[in-house]
Amino acid sequence: MKCRKCGQKASINMRQHKLALCKEHYLEWVPEQTERFIKKYNMFTHDEKILVAVSGGKDSLSLWDILARLGYQADGLYIGLGIEEGIGYSTESHRLAGKFADEHGLKLHVLDIEKEYGQPIPVLAQISHRGHGKPCAVCGLTKRHVMNRMARDLGYDVLATGHNLDDEAAVLFGNTLQWSGEYLLRQGPVLPEAPGLARKVKPLCRLYEREMASYAILRGIEYIYEECPFANGSNSIYYKELLNKLETDRPGAKLTFYLRFLEARQNGLFGRLAAGEESDQRSHLHPCPQCGQPTSTPDLCSFCRLMEKAKSETTIQ
Amino acid sequence: MKCRKCGQKASINMRQHKLALCKEHYLEWVPEQTERFIKKYNMFTHDEKILVAVSGGKDSLSLWDILARLGYQADGLYIGLGIEEGIGYSTESHRLAGKFADEHGLKLHVLDIEKEYGQPIPVLAQISHRGHGKPCAVCGLTKRHVMNRMARDLGYDVLATGHNLDDEAAVLFGNTLQWSGEYLLRQGPVLPEAPGLARKVKPLCRLYEREMASYAILRGIEYIYEECPFANGSNSIYYKELLNKLETDRPGAKLTFYLRFLEARQNGLFGRLAAGEESDQRSHLHPCPQCGQPTSTPDLCSFCRLMEKAKSETTIQ
Numbered sequence: 064m065k066c067r068k069c070g071q072k073a074s075i076n077m078r079q080h081k082l083a084l085c086k087e088h089y090l091e092w093v094p095e096q097t098e099r100f101i102k103k104y105n106m107f108t109h110d111e112k113i114l115v116a117v118s119g120g121k122d123s124l125s126l127w128d129i130l131a132r133l134g135y136q137a138d139g140l141y142i143g144l145g146i147e148e149g150i151g152y153s154t155e156s157h158r159l160a161g162k163f164a165d166e167h168g169l170k171l172h173v174l175d176i177e178k179e180y181g182q183p184i185p186v187l188a189q190i191s192h193r194g195h196g197k198p199c200a201v202c203g204l205t206k207r208h209v210m211n212r213m214a215r216d217l218g219y220d221v222l223a224t225g226h227n228l229d230d231e232a233a234v235l236f237g238n239t240l241q242w243s244g245e246y247l248l249r250q251g252p253v254l255p256e257a258p259g260l261a262r263k264v265k266p267l268c269r270l271y272e273r274e275m276a277s278y279a280i281l282r283g284i285e286y287i288y289e290e291c292p293f294a295n296g297s298n299s300i301y302y303k304e305l306l307n308k309l310e311t312d313r314p315g316a317k318l319t320f321y322l323r324f325l326e327a328r329q330n331g332l333f334g335r336l337a338a339g340e341e342s343d344q345r346s347h348l349h350p351c352p353q354c355g356q357p358t359s360t361p362d363l364c365s366f367c368r369l370m371e372k373a374k375s376e377t378t379i380q
Numbered sequence: 381m382k383c384r385k386c387g388q389k390a391s392i393n394m395r396q397h398k399l400a401l402c403k404e405h406y407l408e409w410v411p412e413q414t415e416r417f418i419k420k421y422n423m424f425t426h427d428e429k430i431l432v433a434v435s436g437g438k439d440s441l442s443l444w445d446i447l448a449r450l451g452y453q454a455d456g457l458y459i460g461l462g463i464e465e466g467i468g469y470s471t472e473s474h475r476l477a478g479k480f481a482d483e484h485g486l487k488l489h490v491l492d493i494e495k496e497y498g499q500p501i502p503v504l505a506q507i508s509h510r511g512h513g514k515p516c517a518v519c520g521l522t523k524r525h526v527m528n529r530m531a532r533d534l535g536y537d538v539l540a541t542g543h544n545l546d547d548e549a550a551v552l553f554g555n556t557l558q559w560s561g562e563y564l565l566r567q568g569p570v571l572p573e574a575p576g577l578a579r580k581v582k583p584l585c586r587l588y589e590r591e592m593a594s595y596a597i598l599r600g601i602e603y604i605y606e607e608c609p610f611a612n613g614s615n616s617i618y619y620k621e622l623l624n625k626l627e628t629d630r631p632g633a634k635l636t637f638y639l640r641f642l643e644a645r646q647n648g649l650f651g652r653l654a655a656g657e658e659s660d661q662r663s664h665l666h667p668c669p670q671c672g673q674p675t676s677t678p679d680l681c682s683f684c685r686l687m688e689k690a691k692s693e694t695t696i697q
Contacts, residue, residue, distance in 0.1 A: 242644035334651015
């Protein structure tokens with residue numbers, strides 16, 4: 064297999080794009096594609112300040128790398144979750160995020176959940192009783208809160224996450240199997256700014272997981288290979304496997320599924336709801352009296368309620 | 381495993397319903413369920429005349445059996461497709477449909493495509509060049525035309541087909557992977573009557589394929605086991621396999637996928653389109669000058685064009 068651009072030996076063959084490229088041209092192609100998506104979906108401009116949520120994994124480190132190479136003003140945010148589980152997951156991911164920042168002369172903000180809020184994620188999860196014994200629900204809630212708070216407090220225009228096509232297609236697949244209207248109306252490459260909420264963007268949403276792993280490896284980025292130890296057996300991994308089977312049998316099926324969804328919604332498949340209901344929904348939100356972030360619950364937002372609970376339980380102990 | 385109703389040994393266990401039943405109670409349960417769906421979706425009443433499209437397979441023969449047991453006025457229609465392919469597929473399915481009718485004292489209309497239109501389906505498919513070398517597109521087109529024509533010509537109020545949940549979920553899955561708006565808006569247990577089009581209903585749409593096979597076997601219905609020899613490698617079989625994997629891992633997933641879709645559409649997920657666009661679409665239709673069935677093409681409908689083509693090719697030979 065030869066590189067389509069230079070005829071040298073190809074390093075990657077992308078059946079879904081009928082495109083093979085050598086290392087050099089692949090490392091050009093990924094940022095070009097990312098830039099194309101940033102512009103297509105109006106994610107941000109070169110004048111805006113971007114906060115990249117960096118987990119130490121291949122996607123978020125590659126995203127940061129790509130944005131820096133494209134000349135965007137992109138700083139990193141590492142959230143220390145305190146998930147060790149015998150493999151030092153958080154310690155190692157923190158080390159790798161810091162190493163990447165140092166080597167590239169980039170600025171990394173760090174917020175450690177335990178230092179900031181008294182307890183690491185696994186303990187907060189036990190305190191909350193959410194999520195059927197898994198910390199994923201509490202972890203998601205906490206990360207959303209913290210990312211949003213940091214983007215606002217530190218004066219960033221936009222928050223960028225490393226979600227790739229496989230992540231997005233798996234979420235879409237789960238929401239479709241359940242026909243969860245509310246989620247189907249909202250999922251997309253950009254979640255616009257709203258009172259108390261930073262704009263959120265996913266510049267890698269059209270790049271396959273395999274493409275991102277290849278980018279990180281060819282680019283020599285050292286990243287944490289392990290999935291979060293709690294991700295085992297999650298819905299999202301299950302749906303990814305099912306979609307991988309589909310993709311193996313029908314190259315491009317995953318991308319088609321995601322892109323046609325975006326197109327169909329854009330073309331009015333979900334009618335009035337897609338345009339109107341979201342703003343209706345947001346009009347039911349009010350600022351949390353504690354943190355100021357929007358919430359639909361009558362009093363404190365879910366995160367601040369969790370923090371209250373954690374404080375009182377910690378005091379009793 | 382014991383029958384929930386009588387405590388005797390169960391003949392079938394339905395994990396998705398957490399329900400096990402003995403032969404006797406299962407053979408009561410399936411018609412009860414079917415009656416419930418007929419009423420829930422306003423399919424037809426005991427005063428209406430029903431034409432059941434009978435292929436000789438387990439679903440359509442069981443449907444006919446159930447409707448007769450429920451006291452509906454249900455006659456059968458067998459369409460001879462002329463698909464033999466070395467296994468005598470059409471001959472055998474015709475024999476079984478006829479046998480069932482005779483044994484139950486039911487009326488079976490028979491229309492043989494070759495006698496009526498000059499050529500069997502495989503030859504019509506070759507003449508048409510539709511469907512990438514497979515006769516399925518031409519077969520579907522022809523069956524839709526003939527079923528509709530027979531329902532109208534013979535004065536039936538409604539046309540019933542034996543599509544089961546697995547069929548419906550597979551079609552929905554395919555349409556969802558492509559986000560085919562037009563199909564998503566239309567698919568359902570009932571397609572209402574329209575000028576030139578009979579009402580079409582699917583009373584078995586909520587019963588699993590496995591449930592229908594069990595019904596046919598326990599009820600002693602002799603049916604053709606073979607799939608149509610041309611169905612091999614079809615999208616629909618591929619999607620069924622994928623959904624079966626999902627169902628094995630998560631019992632009930634197939635039913636949830638289908639029912640939540642119907643609910644979400646009912647609740648306005650597809651907004652104005654679901655209510656409005658269908659009638660818009662139908663307003664673009666006009667009667668075919670040859671057969672009178674509605675078509676969106678400017679002149680003859682697709683079926684009549686195929687017949688013209690078949691006639692001229694046959695003349696040249």
